Amino acid sequence: MEKIGIYCRVSSKSQEDDGTSIDYQLKKGNEISKKLGMNPIIYNEGGKSSWDSNINTRIELVRLLNNVESKKIKSVWVWNMDRMGRNSQSWYSILKILVGYRVNLYVGDSLKPYNFSNPTDRLVTNILSLITTYDNELRRIRMIFGKMETLKRGRTFIGGTIPFGYDVDESKNLIPNSESRMIGKMFQMYEDGKSTTDIQVMLNQSSHFPRRSKKGWNLG
Template sequence: MSKHVAVYCRVSSRNQQTESQKPDLQRWVDAYAAAQVIWYEDRYTGRTMDRPGWKRLMYEVESGRVSKLVVWRLDRLGRTARGLTALFDEFPRRGVGLVSVKDGLDLDTPAGRLMANVLASVAQYETEIRGERVRAGQSLARKRGKRWGGSDPGRLLYLSRDQVDLIVDLHQRGRSKAAIARACGVSRPTVYRILAQHDSP
């Protein structure tokens, strides 16, 4: 069975582009790829591994058709330490190498595996710190009497987990902010706030 090099690009939403990642990845391909190269792409949050392009890629990995996976940075694979470290264990078992171009990392080496786990922890730390900053800013705003997302003057709108998930899902499907606000019964500033908290490009 012939194997190929898989190149994976990801951004967090349909409004963002993967073009900034592709020149570095193409340079790696031109310099090092000795086998067929297949590109996979997602415009989807890194907080879940349930992404269309990623699922196609993992099907190929599990079928034994991938020799190496190349990404721009490790956080393009995902943004949770648990998800990333699981991949770092699975890829060597399946004989799949992993290269992160911007991180200068190659999972085929002991030093690369150590660095990969450190970077996975850093990615999760950055996500958690970003969330803490958002919550601290909201707390300070409430103390100063600031209101947002309310349909009645002076009323704060607290969203359920289902509402937040629906806002993010509709955004990933390419719906406009105004359409999302109407569908979820919230204001456009609330939609912007939820999307800003949810992930980074």
């Protein structure tokens, strides 16, 4: 049975919430592969941004492209074109391989692939990729300006993860909490000549955890 690579990726929590979660992408990819009568090979990138032009930071994408080059798979499915790349430079690196090995690219619910041996499909894919990149760059610019306006209005919390040592009040401003004394202790240790490793050990021995992990503090 012919194999098809199912590539899944999200880059933000909002994408997990708006109907394009990893689970949803896996479900749709498996449905498409079943309809096509192909054996799905899963490449689950999890939460990983695609803004970086260096595609080597995305391990599963690299594995997929390696399998294309070794001719283990000739078909690939993604929920949306921007799952593979939002950055023009990275997308053309990916496209070069897909075109070179004449991969059939299935997108979304469509059972009709983009055939890269067909010049019309190559043109359409390039146009769609440019539109997607343009739209994402505009969205990113709007987000940056939105955060700048929030700061200008005097609000110190502009979204995302609340920093360690702070809470957010009703006016969306950051206010120190009981953890803030640990921040003072960290600065004092650094001023006293302690290393970052010493500070890490101190934090791991405390009852406080990082915002995004319960596995302890790291140096990076």
